[in-house]
Amino acid sequence: MSEKVLTRNFDVADAHTLAGYRKTGGYTALAKAAAMEPAAILEEVKQSNLRGLGGAGFPTGMKWSFIPKGHTGPVYLVINADEGEPGTFKDRYLLERDPHALIEGMIIAARAIRSAKGFVYIRGEYVEPWRRFSAAVREAYDAGLLGTGFDIVVHRGAGAYICGEETGLISSLEGKKGWPKVKPPFPAIKGAFGAPTIVNNVETICQVPHIINRGAAWFAGLGSKTQGGTRLYSVSGRVNRPGVYEESCAITLRQLIERAGGVSGSGVLKGVVPGGSSAPILAAHEIDVTMDVDGLRSAGTMAGSAGVIVFDETVSVPEALMVVARFYAHESCGQCTPCRESTGWIYKMCHRLVEGKGRKDDLDTILDVAKRGAGTTICAFYDGAIGPYISYIEKFRAEFEALVQP
Amino acid sequence: MTNPSNQVAIRNDSRPPAVVFSPTELEEVRRLQGLYPDKRGALLPVLHMAQETFGHISLETEQYVATLFDLSPAHVHEVVTFYTLYFQQPKGRHVVAVCHNLSCHLAGAPLILSHIKERLGIGVGETTDDGRITLQAVECLCACEAAPMMQVDDRYELNLTPDKVDRILEGLR
Numbered sequence: 117m118s119e120k121v122l123t124r125n126f127d128v129a130d131a132h133t134l135a136g137y138r139k140t141g142g143y144t145a146l147a148k149a150a151a152m153e154p155a156a157i158l159e160e161v162k163q164s165n166l167r168g169l170g171g172a173g174f175p176t177g178m179k180w181s182f183i184p185k186g187h188t189g190p191v192y193l194v195i196n197a198d199e200g201e202p203g204t205f206k207d208r209y210l211l212e213r214d215p216h217a218l219i220e221g222m223i224i225a226a227r228a229i230r231s232a233k234g235f236v237y238i239r240g241e242y243v244e245p246w247r248r249f250s251a252a253v254r255e256a257y258d259a260g261l262l263g264t265g266f267d268i269v270v271h272r273g274a275g276a277y278i279c280g281e282e283t284g285l286i287s288s289l290e291g292k293k294g295w296p297k298v299k300p301p302f303p304a305i306k307g308a309f310g311a312p313t314i315v316n317n318v319e320t321i322c323q324v325p326h327i328i329n330r331g332a333a334w335f336a337g338l339g340s341k342t343q344g345g346t347r348l349y350s351v352s353g354r355v356n357r358p359g360v361y362e363e364s365c366a367i368t369l370r371q372l373i374e375r376a377g378g379v380s381g382s383g384v385l386k387g388v389v390p391g392g393s394s395a396p397i398l399a400a401h402e403i404d405v406t407m408d409v410d411g412l413r414s415a416g417t418m419a420g421s422a423g424v425i426v427f428d429e430t431v432s433v434p435e436a437l438m439v440v441a442r443f444y445a446h447e448s449c450g451q452c453t454p455c456r457e458s459t460g461w462i463y464k465m466c467h468r469l470v471e472g473k474g475r476k477d478d479l480d481t482i483l484d485v486a487k488r489g490a491g492t493t494i495c496a497f498y499d500g501a502i503g504p505y506i507s508y509i510e511k512f513r514a515e516f517e518a519l520v521q522p
Numbered sequence: 523m524t525n526p527s528n529q530v531a532i533r534n535d536s537r538p539p540a541v542v543f544s545p546t547e548l549e550e551v552r553r554l555q556g557l558y559p560d561k562r563g564a565l566l567p568v569l570h571m572a573q574e575t576f577g578h579i580s581l582e583t584e585q586y587v588a589t590l591f592d593l594s595p596a597h598v599h600e601v602v603t604f605y606t607l608y609f610q611q612p613k614g615r616h617v618v619a620v621c622h623n624l625s626c627h628l629a630g631a632p633l634i635l636s637h638i639k640e641r642l643g644i645g646v647g648e649t650t651d652d653g654r655i656t657l658q659a660v661e662c663l664c665a666c667e668a669a670p671m672m673q674v675d676d677r678y679e680l681n682l683t684p685d686k687v688d689r690i691l692e693g694l695r
Binding site: 273351 | 597600619624625663664677
């Protein structure tokens, strides 16, 4: 079991209040950071090997360094609290149980990137997390932690998975439908309202106070060679104790499943989705892999949002793919033709396969369509969708073929 | 030639619209608009407000909100129709949204959904005749550790069983 960093306040009943948070040592990192030069904060975060924990795994310090030097206009810090990757629920815990950790991390990050205004984009369905976080923001204003050089605007989304994509989120924050934007320009150059913008995930920013308090070397040492720290794994599906687990980025998938009480149902593992529904599935024999960004990449999948969904032997993979395909068909924003069309048609084909009406060519057609669409769209949504399409069929083909009409 | 005045006559602008915010609400609209570098950033929050105030977002509401933002009604319509949480038709007094994504599916969401349909005598997307409940099937609400689950208005209801669902539905008036 790893040292508790992000979860240290999860069982402290009043940690969501300012007084409770202070009792746990809250806002001491802010005092330390206030005496540091912005460049020194940025350097500390770089050295910590902190990588984005929302999905893409991009090095956080490097992202911050992309704000143009000598820029004199506004710079925005946008927090992506539009948690929506199927199988992921850790940001909900952070917003409800440790909201001041996010506020403290934001104030420090804002100092590093010289931002005077931050937006926290919370998914519309998260009403309780939104109330909890808004109450914490009000407390922080009353205590003079906010409104004295840095402001936070809490913004509610309105139901759209694509707004978890950073440029889709920016469009939504600007009062539009959440259509992603072509990059470059990257948000750090031209983001929200046309100004340089850093978009970071909730969990990523909650790590920042700990890095400042305890140092980059300590943080880097908690993880793997290329990714520092612990992270929150959301474990669900067929395990005995589903929940949020804080573990090192260097833990293996096998160890993580054991931490969650082992496989439930039949007790025999069939496969695991290791990083939210967009991550290609791993078969039962592939779980001795470390859960850091590079470890999972070398196993042909991705760390993504660390949403781990476990399938026991009794789960029907074709049925699971139909459910996942329905999700991508529903959530495609419709902007790029390959994504809009393929997600819809692939769902229809998966549906008829499960109904026993599949045709002989269906499996190869899905694979062909999925592979040809890769890399042809504005954002990573479709590349995420093809992860399950291809991996479920290629790794469990016999199960699909058994459903096809001879 | 088209007479421009005929076009205006489609809607008599001297008639006050049925949907209109109170002075206090308008103050809140202006406060929200002031939080963003461009007031249009407040469009989603103000649409949330409009839905709470008027029950749903009709075409007339879209037109009204457009005037508050100097936007075309078409832009507002595009936004309203893009997101799942805005209702274009009147909804029930309660909205029951059952998650049917992967983890909930593995934990028995299809059973929960069919149980609710049978209990209420309605399908997904429909509202009971007495206007009590609108039923939805929705994508991941990110509470997979407590699957199967659903959202009832503002609340998450977790670890559902048919019995638990019955008790929850009975509590909705």
